Amino acid sequence: MDFVAQIESQTSSLRSSALKAGPDAPVPSCPEWTVLDLVRHIAEVHTWAAEAVVTGPAGSRPGWPQSPQDFDDVFSWWDNGFSLLVDRLREVPADRPAWTFQGSGLAGFWARRQAHETSIHRLDADLATGQELPPLVFDPEFAADGVDEYLTVLVGRRIELGFPVTATGRLLVHAADAGRTWELRLTEGEPLVVAAPRDSAFEEDATLAGTADAIYRFVYGRPSHAIVTGDESLLAGLPRP
Secondary structure (H helix, E strand, C coil), X not given: CCHHHHHHHHHHHHHHHHHHXXXXXXXXXXXXXXXXXXXXXXXXXXXXXXXHHCXXXXXXXXXXXCCCCCHHHXXXXXXXXXXXXXXXXXXXXXXXXXXXXXXXCECHHHHHHHHHHHHHHHHHHHHHCCCCCCCCCCCHHHXXXXXXXXXXXXXXXXXXXXXXXXXXEEEEEEEHHHCEEEEEEECCCCCCEEECCCCCCCCCCEEEEECHHHHHHHHCCCCCCCEEEECCHHHHCCCCC
């Protein structure tokens, strides 16, 4: 999967929608943000991640950059950070050790992470224009990978940051169009256990089902047509990004 191509494509879409909406437009899916806040955030994330790609695993966490507060200026600043991120991700071998906040400790972590970071915020920019999102935006394989990253990487990170699992039970997540299923075992206050389906006797207390795109949006708290059956408190018990 070409995550860098996804970063490029989703950044282009995000940028277009942000310019269409304008700096003062509210972002419905991020109620405390305007479009200017959204653009500043993604610009800073791209610039920060570009530094992380070339920071060794034993290095310190890169300092957080500060983007300009003017709408026009922040786009120019973002262009530089975005180009640096893409260039470094293409130049640095994916298996080279690098500083990461979670997961592999390899430079390739950042291609995956920034592809999904950018894609979700692309939806935010689209929503800020006032348009209704189409039911399918993302390729099933890519969307399913975003679900997998959320479950296997980001939930653990949120737990480390003090946002624990708050429910107990078994949850089945099924993205039919991607042919992907995850069995989740939740225990309040404990790490999330994620497994590929192996146990035909797995008896879920709740199911989250739909297209990979719908589930991807759901786990990130964006408008979604995913269907929840059974004990909905299990979904609420998962820490969100």
